[in-house]
Amino acid sequence: MFNFSYQNSTRILFGQDQIKQLAELITPEQKVLLLYGGGSIKTNSVYQQVTAALQAAEVIEFSGVEPNPNFETLMRATDIARREKIDIILAVGGGSVIDGAKFVAAAALFEGDAWDILAKGANVQQALPIGCVLTLPATGSESNGNSVVTRYETKQKLAFSSPWVYPQFAILDPTVTYSLPPKQVANGVVDAFVHVMEQYLTYPVNAPVQDRFAEGLLLTLIAEGPKALSDPQNYAVRANVMWAATMALNGLIGQGVPQDWATHMIGHEITALFGLDHAQTLAIVLPALMQQQRSQKREKLLQYATRVWQLQHQDEERLIDEAISHTRYFFERMGIPTRLADYGIQAEAIEQLVSKLVQHNMLALGEHQDITPEVSRRILQLAL
Numbered sequence: 265m266f267n268f269s270y271q272n273s274t275r276i277l278f279g280q281d282q283i284k285q286l287a288e289l290i291t292p293e294q295k296v297l298l299l300y301g302g303g304s305i306k307t308n309s310v311y312q313q314v315t316a317a318l319q320a321a322e323v324i325e326f327s328g329v330e331p332n333p334n335f336e337t338l339m340r341a342t343d344i345a346r347r348e349k350i351d352i353i354l355a356v357g358g359g360s361v362i363d364g365a366k367f368v369a370a371a372a373l374f375e376g377d378a379w380d381i382l383a384k385g386a387n388v389q390q391a392l393p394i395g396c397v398l399t400l401p402a403t404g405s406e407s408n409g410n411s412v413v414t415r416y417e418t419k420q421k422l423a424f425s426s427p428w429v430y431p432q433f434a435i436l437d438p439t440v441t442y443s444l445p446p447k448q449v450a451n452g453v454v455d456a457f458v459h460v461m462e463q464y465l466t467y468p469v470n471a472p473v474q475d476r477f478a479e480g481l482l483l484t485l486i487a488e489g490p491k492a493l494s495d496p497q498n499y500a501v502r503a504n505v506m507w508a509a510t511m512a513l514n515g516l517i518g519q520g521v522p523q524d525w526a527t528h529m530i531g532h533e534i535t536a537l538f539g540l541d542h543a544q545t546l547a548i549v550l551p552a553l554m555q556q557q558r559s560q561k562r563e564k565l566l567q568y569a570t571r572v573w574q575l576q577h578q579d580e581e582r583l584i585d586e587a588i589s590h591t592r593y594f595f596e597r598m599g600i601p602t603r604l605a606d607y608g609i610q611a612e613a614i615e616q617l618v619s620k621l622v623q624h625n626m627l628a629l630g631e632h633q634d635i636t637p638e639v640s641r642r643i644l645q646l647a648l
């Protein structure tokens with residue numbers, strides 16, 4: 265196992281009726297920027313619960329944060345945060361709203377051009393405090409320091425990470441996920457699944473704690489994900505999916521082990537150019553990447569085949585083939601097609617995607633830094 269230093273500062277408040285706790289978490293003296301998306305929170309009583317709990321505080325609302333949040337929109341929110349001398353940003357929504365809040369929190373206190381935080385990796389040295397009410401279990405953004413922002417005019421989807429943007433608290437009430445459309449339930453399960461895979465499916469470093477945690481999360485998502493679609497009002501199922509998604513990317517399972525993240529980096533370019541949902545891109549790229557990198561990932565693929573899918577054969581190549589096809593079938597069973605062509609993306613697009621990877625300096629991806637643009641091209645060809 266590698267050395268590591270781990271801290272996760274986000275307080276999680278989990279369970280039914282936890283939104284009420286906002287009245288204690290945010291004091292009446294604090295001026296709040298309430299950030300949310302396109303309005304789903306107004307149709308499922310989340311907005312009403314939040315505003316009721318914040319009655320005593322001064323609240324300024326900013327709505328319209330898009331899925332794959334838009335830099336321009338977030339800069340408008342940043343202007344408001346500065347002008348109104350906001351004390352805390354409360355993000356109410358999915359990963360896009362929470363990522364958006366993180367960018368606004370950092371940009372509001374950033375000296376210089378805030379785009380540099382994303383484009384040049386400019387160091388974030390302070391940020392406004394953030395709290396969140398999560399409505400879509402998927403990204404883990406509710407208790408990590410990552411944020412992904414898209415600049416639509418240049419079709420760039422870029423990420424930054426900073427310990428300053430961990431939410432101070434995250435409220436996770438599984439009942440608020442009942443209103444999710446099936447597509448977003450599926451997106452969330454697949455995103456969380458691939459987060460685990462990015463931290464697990466690399467090479468062994470004798471880290472059984474991390475491996476067994478990761479396998480537990482994968483097994484949970486495989487068992488509970490389809491139930492969240494077939495039995496959408498089942499509290500226990502929703503609660504287990506929600507907690508699995510948080511645990512998948514709160515930093516814990518990735519400590520002391522190699523990490524990949526090439527699926528995500530390639531996927532971000534697909535979203536930026538063609539507008540696919542984040543999880544759709546992952547469902548396309550991961551099976552192809554597993555196939556392309558099967559020799560580098562051999563030991564972990566065999567472990568994954570036997571421990572997660574309980575496959576048993578003498579023939580190791582067959583085990584790997586079946587592990588890949590089970591993964592693909594799981595995504596499709598969740599309702600997410602796994603081929604570029606399923607989304608109308610043809611072979612001509614591959615060069616465009618590869619040149620975007622080059623433009624963003626994604627030249628040596630993966631746990632061995634051996635996914636060069638040429639290897640990304642082969643992965644995309646396998647994904648057609």
Ligand code: NZQ
Binds near residue numbers: 304404451
């Ligand atoms: O905007 P509203 O009206 O709220 O509707 C949203 C949105 O249309 C809707 N929704 C959310 N909760 C709902 C609901 N509809 C009904 N009932 C509810 N309870 O769902 C739609 C999608 O929301 P979004 O926030 O975009 O989805 P998700 O949570 O999947 O976030 C995706 C974004 O997170 C980034 C992705 O790249 C993408 O931009 N990621 C962030 C990560 C991180 N911070 O660590 C890691 C991930 O790998 C990912 O890259």
Ligand code: ZN
Binds near residue numbers: 458528542
């Ligand atoms: Zn993701």
